[in-house]
Amino acid sequence: MWYNNFMLTIFAGEDSAASRRDFTSFIDTYKDKNYDICGITQDDVESIAIESSGVVNLFGQEQIYTIENASKKYKGREKTAYKTAIQTIAKDKNKMLIDWEDGKSAYDLSTLKRIATDFRESRGERSIFEVLDDCYPGNLKGFLNAYYVVLKSQDASFIFAMLCRHIRKLIQAQSDVYEKGSQPWQRIKIDQQARLWDQVKLKKFYDGLARIDISSKSQASPYDLSQSLEVLVCYYLT
Numbered sequence: 001m002w003y004n005n006f007m008l009t010i011f012a013g014e015d016s017a018a019s020r021r022d023f024t025s026f027i028d029t030y031k032d033k034n035y036d037i038c039g040i041t042q043d044d045v046e047s048i049a050i051e052s053s054g055v056v057n058l059f060g061q062e063q064i065y066t067i068e069n070a071s072k073k074y075k076g077r078e079k080t081a082y083k084t085a086i087q088t089i090a091k092d093k094n095k096m097l098i099d100w101e102d103g104k105s106a107y108d109l110s111t112l113k114r115i116a117t118d119f120r121e122s123r124g125e126r127s128i129f130e131v132l133d134d135c136y137p138g139n140l141k142g143f144l145n146a147y148y149v150v151l152k153s154q155d156a157s158f159i160f161a162m163l164c165r166h167i168r169k170l171i172q173a174q175s176d177v178y179e180k181g182s183q184p185w186q187r188i189k190i191d192q193q194a195r196l197w198d199q200v201k202l203k204k205f206y207d208g209l210a211r212i213d214i215s216s217k218s219q220a221s222p223y224d225l226s227q228s229l230e231v232l233v234c235y236y237l238t
Helices: 016-031 040-049 081-091 130-135 140-151 154-173 182-194 199-218 225-235
Strands: 006-014 037-041 064-069 099-102 116-122
Touching: 006 016, 006 081, 006 130, 016 037, 016 064, 016 081, 037 099, 040 064, 040 081, 099 225, 130 140, 130 154, 140 154, 140 225, 154 182, 154 199, 199 225
Parallel strands: 006 099, 006 116, 037 064, 064 099
Antiparallel strands: none
C-alpha cells in the first residue's frame, strides 16, 4: 500500500485554461507511472469514501480519482453525507482525489480550501477581486490599472455586475448587515473597505451605477458600458 501527501488536491483559479492545463499535467505524471486514473462524479464520492480497498484496482494498479467542480455540492453550513465523504477522503492517506474547479478562486472556495491537502490557484495578471478591492476614494489610478488589465480577459458587463454587487455589500456593511454565510475574515475585509467611504458618497456612487445600468439597457447613453463606468469612477475615486 502506498501513502501520499496529496489526499485532496484542488486545481482552481479564474484562469480556467491555466488551471485545466495544470490539472491535466498533474494527472499525466501519474499516468506515466502506470497509475489507473478513474474519473468520478459527485454522485460517486460517498461510495469512494467508504471503500476499504484504498487505491488499488482489480488489476493491482494503484488508482487515483479525479473529479470536476466538487464544490457544487460542498457548500452551506448544513452537514451532509457528501461533505462528510469529502472530508473523509481528505484525511485518508490511502486515497487520492484530484479536483478541478472551473473558474473558481480561492475566495469562492474558502470552505473547501480549508480541508484540501494541496490547493493550487491559477490567477490571471490581475483578478476581478483586485478591481473590487481597489474601488475606494483616492485610489483612481490603482482601480483603473486593475480594471484595464482585467478588461482584456473579462467582459465589461461581468466586471460591472460584480462591482454593483460589491458596492451593495459595502453599503450594507456600513449598517452592520452582511451576506448570509459570510466568514468572519470576509466581514473584516468588507468593513475595512467600507470605512474608506463616506456613507453618503458611497450611496451616490451606487446610484450612479444604477443609472448606468438603466441607460446601457435602454441605449439612452452615447457612451458604452465601460466608458460610462470610467466617467463615474473618475468623479468618485479621485
